[in-house]
Amino acid sequence: MKAKILVAVALLVALSVAPAASAKLRMWLTVGDGKPRVGQPVTVTLRAERELAYDLKLIAVAPGKSWYDVVGVVTGDSSRAKARIPRDGFGVPVARVAPDSWRAVVTFPRAGKWRLIIPNGAPQGFMIPPPVVRTIVVR
Structure with a gap:
């Protein structure tokens, strides 16, 4: 009986401190050309649902590589991550174009299914799962 009460209390505490789904920051990623060729510059636009005091990040993950690494x-x-940069993927410089928007230009060095990831919804760290993942088929 005491164990059931403790579980119920723990559940109530967990629910009361968990952020509401409505508190999540919505973000979007738009790609100028969804099927670019190797070496072709592609414009990418990142948007947040509201003005942010920090910049979003954009990372390109190579085909078959771990997004986490x-x-x-x-x-x-992450001290546990193991990736060979830029072979496994790379950071893409972004420029703020509005209080809630950023623009980047990415060039993919080889063919395959690349993933563009906005890894953060906060000034530091990255989120699991990432808030935005977009697959781009590079020819």
């Missing part, structure tokens, strides 16, 4: 190494936010 690439994001962890590029951001420096």
